[in-house]
Amino acid sequence: MARFKYTGRDRKGKKQGVINAASRREAMQKLKVDGIRVLEMTEVAESFMTKDISIGSPVKLEHLVIYLRQFSTLLKAGVSVVESTNILAEQTESKALKKALTDIEQELREGKPLSEAATKHQKIFTPMFINMIHAGEASGNMDETLERLAVHFEKQHNTRAKIKSALAYPIVVGILAIAVVIFLLVSVVPTFVDMFADFGGELPAITQFVLNASDFMQKFWWLIVLLIMLFIGFIVFIKQNKNTKYYLDYFILRIPIFGKMLQKAVLARMTRTLSSLFTSSVPILQAMSIVENVVENEVIAKVIRQSRDSLERGQSITVPMKKHWAFPPLITQMIAIGEETGSLDAMLGKVADFYEKEVENSTDRIKALIEPIMIVVLAGLVGTIVTSIMVPMFEIFNQVG
Structure with missing residues (x-):
């Protein structure tokens, strides 16, 4: 554009x-x-200062869900696709979505279908959205398709919110603990150095350790900042390369406590997306290709790719899944039953419901478990520094007394 x-x-x-x-x-x-x-x-001429810069989708999931539900309601009320798009462009609170809908409205007035007009805005409208809309246009059930998309993205949003909620507490407390420790080492501990030097005696091991840490922090703080920046850059580099991202995702899924929860979230996303695509009559091979890019985990994506290849060879899509540790028997058995009975979309929907509930239960358990652990860790760090200062001070007071 x-x-x-x-x-x-x-x-x-x-x-x-x-x-x-x-x-x-x-x-x-x-x-x-x-x-x-x-x-x-x-x-x-587009420059760095004028071009739009965004990381991921520029539209929040809740705004997309509202748009889809309103769009479905307008179509059910007999409002045309063009007029509905015009109305929703005026009503949405998202600037990015408003801009996209304005462009789409122009395309629609020129006679293009919605699925084709939306392809120019794939940062907002994913291949899954476009394919489901295309299927809805072909079947004449656009309102039902939009409602189905709204439900899909709403469940996806709820699952993400649960994951963020579970991870937010340890991250915030962890950052707070690091900030408190740095403050004590840089601002508080140095004020006692001269006092301990005048004391002249041998300092306890814990005190000497804290004093050495404080001295290192003051002299080489820039090295710590550099290491943090290099670590962040390394993670970003790994995530941008599919081959290296595979090992990062493998490591994430194997993390104790959190790994299982994230594995369930990825499986819920995979099964929910497949169910939505199959219900909208998107061809199965095309649906598998879409899901491969949607799951955002290279370990699961690799198995989905193998399942698609298995399907092309005339075999069941569960063959590679049964051989992989990331796919529990529940998924493979339910998919196999769905293939045999011709109700694959319904079976995948039930599996998605199960794992979405499991994610919710896991996040509640993790928050209940992590909260006391983080409090103990924070108290332990601060207590160690305070103890390292108080022990030699008691000895000084005893000598003076």
């Missing part, structure tokens, strides 16, 4: 601005529709 700076006139007089369009001709047509007669137009 290019940007064009224009000068023109409308009924109120001279007007200037910037418009986004695929081409100069399209920009002229858009302005003409808005009642603006263009006098001058130049393309704006």
